[in-house]
Amino acid sequence: MRIKCPYCGERALEEFSYRGDATVKRPESLEPSAREAWVDYVYFRDNPAGLHKEHWHHSAGCHAWLEVTRDTRTHEIIDVAFAEKGR
């Protein structure tokens, strides 16, 4: 598996660190009423067999945070973009 960093081009997997599912959203609220949303955000995942949006950090490269779309059944990388702010 090689990831095409928008800055650095196609680089080996060893240069990247994995952060996991990019679709979970951090709750805005810190109130106790948001507890369920926080549990959901921290612990629960769709874990799809198929297309998966995920965060990778180019930690041994340019330090960009990337949002990679990858097929978890084949390891085929469909798309690489910069991670969006606020996620």
Next chain:
Amino acid sequence: MRYSLGSLLTNALTGNRNWKPVWREPEPKPNYDVVIVGGGGHGLATAHYLAKQHGITNVAVLEKSYIGSGNVGRNTTIVRSNYLLPGNEPFYEWSMKLWEGLEQDINYNAMVSQRGVLNVFHSDPQRDAFARRGNAMRLHGADAELLDREQVRKLVPFVDFDNARFPVRGGLYQPRGGTVRHDAVTWGYARSADQRGVDIIQNCAVTGFRIDDGRIVGVETEKGFIGAKKVALSVAGSSSRVAERAGLRLPIEAHVLQAFVTEGIKPLLDTVITFGAGHFYCSQSDKGGLVFGGDIDGYNTYAQRGNLPVVEDVAEGGMALMPIIGRLRLLRSWGGLLDMSMDGSPIIDTTPVDGLYLNAGWCYGGFKATPAAGWCFAHLIATGEPHPYAAAYRLDRFGLGRVIDEKGMGAQPNLH
């Protein structure tokens, strides 16, 4: 047929023509008391203990492929109970005790070999951590010995004791740990369950669940609808995608763990050894090959194969610990799918759907847990109450702050 010296002799003298198939291949009945989804080690062990300990025999085990085609046939066969935390250690020690009596219990040679498990350490702080772990084990009735350098040398003289970066200072040794022939575990539990009336139905994938007013009434399968009062999921590696069909979302990510075997060599390693400064664990099979593995690849995958960085990492760990293996050629490598849970510990619990039970989240440690997971899951299914040894493995522990985080990594499945 019961296996014994007599049955072996009789069959040998009659040209081995009279052996019978070890389990039946029945068509599914319309209804069962319990349907177990997943014919791996855990599912078959659950069927065995449901029948033997609880007298529940109107049971089907549904397997989408052939039994033992998943992780029970893909692991590195190591059994041990060297855990630290209270929620874990009693469970794994019970599993160790069940391994010790397994062959008599199921009348099947599973080649249980208590050759010991040796975790070497390389520094003073690591010695302290291992001494603490050994004490925790002994407090729960397991066996553990803290070995110094010379004691380790007696066990594994070929290890690189004077490695410049990671000199071996000693080891934590569990003499009762060892290896078990993984496929025989599958076959032995299957045979025992089948003899007690359990239907093992292979090539029968579950495609959906029928739920009526919050209660399970059966499963949709490739062979049609099968009614069931209770349904038990034991499909680690695929738990999320199976549970999704029952409307459940789990605290699990699917990952891959690779394993490797070398060409056969003369007897070299008569224990299980692990490297303390990287992730590498190794034993020698009866055919002579060194069987070893290391870290998971670390990204979500359902591909049952990994990538080269981990191959390199495992090889480096092996060479740092025992450079003697440097000229060996690898015969095979393969990957198995894991349920990496959010705290690195498993789940054996009821679910929000009445009558639907979940055994999942075994990370890369499911094989050693096979007997106790089957034992505790059967107890839960039969009585509706969690078994005391598995009471901490709750599905709702994540929201309650009762995580069992053996490695202290937090909610990062790829780091457990």
